Amino acid sequence: MTTTVLVLVEAVNEYLPILEHSGFKLILAQNPADRAKAVATYGEQINAVLTRGPLGFYAEEIAALPHLEIICVIGAGYEHVDLAAAQARGIVVTNGAGVNAPSVADHAMSLLLAMVRDIPQADASVRRGEWRKVTRPSLAGKRLGILGMGAVGIAIAKRAAGFDMTVSYHNRQPRSDLSYSYCATPTELAAASDFLIVATPGGAGTRHLIDKAALEALGPDGFIVNIARASVISTDDLVDALQHQRIAGAALDVFDDEPNVPDSLKSLSNVVLSPHVAGLSPEASRDTVQRVADNLLAYFAGQPVLTPVPMPKQ
Incomplete structure (x- = not known):
């Protein structure tokens, strides 16, 4: 019997032959x-x-697929997959937690460096024939504060060590296997923190963890980077803090209504923006698709999947 996979993700086509070579029939949508x-x-x-977290898979779609057995999410986030509907049908859900962590961590540090050292503005000034010199922090x-100390957070912390930064973090629970300072x-x-990087999953449990109070605590010399999910930061509070210089700057790879970015963000000179590409690299794309193949092969062979998503408690 042929196993058919509905592919909703749009950025890994080059690596989809991994699934085909593993014996799966693909329907691209x-x-x-x-x-x-x-x-x-x-x-x-x-x-x-x-699928992937922002694309999700919804209850009405699950109901329309009577032979659906497993939903595989590329990347760590699965915020728009209806877990309750999947659980009710006995459908397994997996994700790619940790697979693209090196790429995301690289991008987080790139955004931090670009923002703190004012690289986009410096580049633009040279292209305009100016010779703008502005003193920027080292x-x-x-x-460095890291919100969410999973695989991505740990990868960021390791890179921060190379820049002689001290690291603190907040997580749902303190991690006894890490020596970094924990904040409640x-x-x-x-x-x-002087610099705050958001690396926690999205979803209802992390919505607006960074709000006006947190941004006020970061302060006028503080910078924030988000390579996680836009929902973790209150966009209204962030824009207000940036407009009134209550924080020094922000670098964002994620937005509330992608690909639509608010003009209020695009108009600010103390913001660096990228189009949700932190997890994209040839290595990450290959490895995430391979993780999907491994999970599918394990499931249909009657073996435990490698990276199951925990189902909600009933």
């Missing part, structure tokens, strides 16, 4: 119209779905 058509047309055939000796709340972490 990488935009909303194709997605709806594929669910309606091939509902009886689809056994697995490949990273050495600064305090996001606001406490912000107050203990």
Whole structure:
């Protein structure tokens, strides 16, 4: 029997042959119209779905696929996958936690460096024929706060050591396997940081962890980077803090309504923006698709999947 996978993700086509070579039949539906058509047309055939957190997979779609057995999410976040609907049907959900951590950590540090050292503005000034010289902070000796000390947070902390920064973090629980300083709340972490990097999953449990109070605690010399999910930061509070220089700057790879970025952010000179590309690299794309293949092969062989997503408590 052929196992059919509905592929919703749009950025890993080069590596999809990994799934085909593993024996899976693929149906590509990488935009909303194709997605709806594929669910309606091939509902009886689809056994697995490949998606990512922002794309998700919803209860009505799950209900339309009577033979769906497993949903695989590329990347760590699964905030728009309806876990309750999957659980009710006995559908397994997996993610790619940790697989793209090196790429995301590299991008986080790149955004931090670009923002703190004012690289975009310096580049633009040279291209305009100016010779703009502005004194900017160094990273050495600064305090880095990491919100979310999972695989990505740990990878960021390791890179920060190369810049002689001290690291503090906030997590749902303190980690006994790490020697970094733990802060009990996001606001406490912000107050203990010169630079704050958001690396926690999205979803209801982390919504607006960074709000006006946390940004006030970060202060007028503080910088914030978000390579996680836009929902973790209150965008209204962030824009207000940036406009009134209550923080020094922000670097963002994620937004509330992608690909639509608010003009209020695009108009600010103390903001660096990138189009949700932190997790994209040839290595990360290959490895995330390979993780999907490994999870699918394990599941359909009757073995435990490698990276199961925990289901909500009933």
